[in-house]
Every structure is written in structure tokens, then in C-alpha cells.
Amino acid sequence: EADIYQTPRYLVIGTGKKITLECSQTMGHDKMYWYQQDPGMELHLIHYSYGVNSTEKGDLSSESTVSRIRTEHFPLTLESARPSHTSQYLCATEPRENTKNIQYFGAGTRLSVL
Amino acid sequence: KNQVEQSPQSLIILEGKNCTLQCNYTVSPFSNLRWYKQDTGRGPVSLTIMTFSENTKSNGRYTATLDADTKQSSLHITASQLSDSASYICVVSDRGSTLGRLYFGRGTQLTVWP
Numbered sequence: 001e002a003d004i005y006q007t008p009r010y011l012v013i014g015t016g017k018k019i020t021l022e023c024s025q026t027m028g029h030d031k032m033y034w035y036q037q038d039p040g041m042e043l044h045l046i047h048y049s050y051g052v053n054s055t056e057k058g059d060l061s062s063e064s065t066v067s068r069i070r071t072e073h074f075p076l077t078l079e080s081a082r083p084s085h086t087s088q089y090l091c092a093t094e095p096r097e098n099t100k101n102i103q104y105f106g107a108g109t110r111l112s113v114l
Numbered sequence: 115k116n117q118v119e120q121s122p123q124s125l126i127i128l129e130g131k132n133c134t135l136q137c138n139y140t141v142s143p144f145s146n147l148r149w150y151k152q153d154t155g156r157g158p159v160s161l162t163i164m165t166f167s168e169n170t171k172s173n174g175r176y177t178a179t180l181d182a183d184t185k186q187s188s189l190h191i192t193a194s195q196l197s198d199s200a201s202y203i204c205v206v207s208d209r210g211s212t213l214g215r216l217y218f219g220r221g222t223q224l225t226v227w228p
Contacts, residue, residue, distance in 0.1 A: 004157075040123075040220060040221070040223070041220055042118075042203075042218040042219060042220045042221070043158075043203075043218045045215075045216075090157050090158075091157075092157070102148070102160055102163060103160075103216070104160075105157030105158050105159070106157050107155070107156050107157050108155070108156065108157050110155070
């Protein structure tokens with residue numbers, strides 16, 4: 001099993017604040033993903049990375065940005081949080097050689113923007 | 115349009131009873147299908163994964179079936195326990211490669227009562 005750490009687990013902030021959600025992994029997996037999940041809804045891919053210095057936007061339009069300077073870290077940043085950003089954010093990893101596309105998920109960050 | 119539909123949306127059963135969750139998909143091409151269990155406030159954890167040639171896969175009290183012709187899968191839980199209370203998510207991958215993408219269902223929320 002992959003060890004994936006997301007911090008913070010819960011965050012309540014005011015509108016307009018800049019926030020960074022952290023995701024780190026210890027398995028050396030090349031691929032990393034950020035998903036957004038609302039209650040009772042499917043996961044939506046917002047960003048992904050296939051390795052250091054590689055970042056791509058996912059299917060869901062997002063006002064967030066990501067960076068991948070090191071293999072272990074894949075932080076997600078919201079420059080100006082809005083109530084519409086209230087959601088659960090899940091980070092996932094996947095090893096390079098993974099023909100079955102199995103992803104390993106972190107525990108998530110539940111964000112509330114007031 | 116590639117979609118994954120799950121039913122029922124929610125289910126309540128008594129401890130010790132069996133239940134079956136359904137997943138229908140229209141994803142093409144098809145690579146594999148997996149069932150995830152997501153506890154409240156946690157990230158999804160993989161239960162089973164099946165490729166085109168596999169029509170059943172077990173993991174303890176969980177048994178998944180796949181009919182690739184009708185594009186249907188089911189997850190059967192035997193002798194349910196309180197710890198089975200969670201959301202069960204069906205995920206389909208469209209190709210077994212680095213370009214494979216995942217399609218997520220909305221999940222079935224299972225509640226097991228004592």
C-alpha cells in the first residue's frame with residue numbers, strides 16, 4: 001500500500017484567502033492526481049502529474065494550480081478561495097508501470113470556504 | 115458518452131445480511147473495472163479489480179462479478195458487518211496504459227445496522 005499524506009485534514013477559511021493543500025507520498029510513485037469530490041457525487045479529476053516538472057489540467061475546470069518540483073510532493077494552491085471551492089479534495093498516486101491503472105488515495109482534505 | 119452508473123444510490127441492511135450493489139458502464143474501449151470502498155471522511159481503498167477476461171473476483175466477504183458483454187458489474191457482500199458501512203465506488207478504466215483514464219461512479223452508500 002502507498003503511504004500518502006494529505007494536510008490539513010480539515011480547513012475552514014474566509015473568502016479571498018490563499019491556501020495550499022499539501023500532498024506527499026513515500027512510495028516514489030511517478031504519477032500523482034488531485035480529485036474534487038462533493039457529497040454523493042463522483043470524483044472529478046482537476047490536476048495530474050506524470051513526474052517532476054510535469055503538470056496537466058484535468059477534466060473539471062478549476063481555479064487552482066499545482067506544482068511538481070519533487071517526486072514526493074504535489075501541492076495544490078487556491079490563490080483566492082471562494083464558497084464554490086467548498087469540497088473534499090483527494091490526492092492519489094500511481095506507479096509508473098501500472099497497466100491496471102490502480103490508484104492509491106490519501107485521506108483527503110475537507111475544505112470549507114465561508 | 116463514457117459513463118458509469120451505480121445502483122442503488124443508498125442501501126440499509128441489517129448486520130449479518132447479504133447485499134448486492136450494481137454498476138453499469140458505457141466506457142469504451144474497456145480495460146478494467148475496480149470496486150473501491152470509501153469510509154466517511156477517508157480516501158477510497160481498492161477492493162477488487164477485473165480485466166476483460168475475468169468474470170469474478172473475490173476479496174474476503176466481497177465478491178465482484180463482471181459481464182463485459184452487457185457492461186455490467188456487481189459487488190456482493192456476504193454476512194455484512196457494521197464496518198462495511200461505507201460508500202462503494204465503481205471505477206472503469208478505458209485502456210491499460212499510461213494514457214488510461216478513469217471513469218468514476220457516484221457510489222452506493224451502504225449502511226449496516228446492528
